[in-house]
C-alpha cells in the first residue's frame with residue numbers, strides 16, 4: 001500500500017467517528033447560516049505579482065516533525081502581516097498533526113482566504129470545511145475516482161467553496177480540466193512515493209489553459225524558487241516547511257512575496 005492509500009484509510013476512520021457526533025444535516029444548516037466563502041480565483045491570480053499561500057504545518061510523512069506551532073492563529077497572523085494572499089491549514093491528524101480547531105483558530109485571526117488542506121474523499125468534509133470557515137478546499141485528483149472528483153467539485157462550488165484541484169502528472173491535469181477545475185495546484189511531491197521533482201510545474205504548466213489559476217506546490221525553499229516559479233507562469237505558490245521552520249515566519253513570507261514581485265516586473 002502506498003502512502004496516499006495509507007493516509008486515506010486513517011482519514012476515513014476519523015470521518016466515520018465525526019459523522020456520528022455531528023450529522024451532515026446539522027453541518028449543512030450551519031453552512032446555510034454562515035453563507036458562501038470568499039471567491040478566491042481572482043484573489044489568487046498572479047497578474048499583479050506572484051501570490052503566496054502560506055501553510056500552517058506541524059509535520060509531514062516526508063519530513064516528520066517540522067514545528068510545534070502552539071499558536072496556529074498567531075502564526076497565521078504573521079503570515080498575513082508578511083503579505084500572504086491566503087493561509088493553508090493542514091487539518092489531517094495522523095500524518096500532519098493538524099485538526100479542524102486549527103482552522104477555527106486561524107479564521108479568528110486573519111482576513112485573507114483560508115484553505116482547508118486535507119484528504120477530502122466525501123461530501124461530508126466539504127460541509128464541514130465551510131462550517132469551519134474555509135474559503136478553499138484541496139481536492140487531490142490522485143485520491144479520487146473521476147465521478148467523485150466531479151461531484152465534489154460541483155458541490156464545493158455550490159456551497160461557496162473554491163476547489164483547489166491538485167495534480168502531479170499530465171493525465172491528472174486532463175482529469176482536473178475535464179471535471180471543470182478553474183484553480184489547479186501542481187504538486188512537486190508525488191504523494192504515493194513522497195518523491196520530490198521540482199521540474200513538475202514547468203512540465204505541466206503548458207497543459208493548463210490561460211484563465212485557469214496555476215499554483216506551484218511543495219518544496220519551495222526560498223526567494224529563488226519563488227522567482228523561478230513566477231518566471232514559469234505560476235500565479236501563486238503554496239509553501240509550508242520553509243515558512244514554519246525558519247524562525248521569522250513574517251519575514252520568510254515577505255521575502256517570497258518580494259521575489260515574486262521583482263520577477264513579475266522583470267518579465268514585463
Ligand SMILES: O=P(O)(O)OC[C@@H](O)[C@@H](O)c1c[nH]c2ccccc12
Nearest residue numbers: 187217218219220238239240241242
Ligand atoms: O512543506 P512544503 O514542501 O512547502 O509543502 C507545502 C504543501 O505544498 C504540501 O504540504 C502539500 C501539497 N499537497 C499536499 C497534500 C496533502 C498534504 C500536504 C500537501
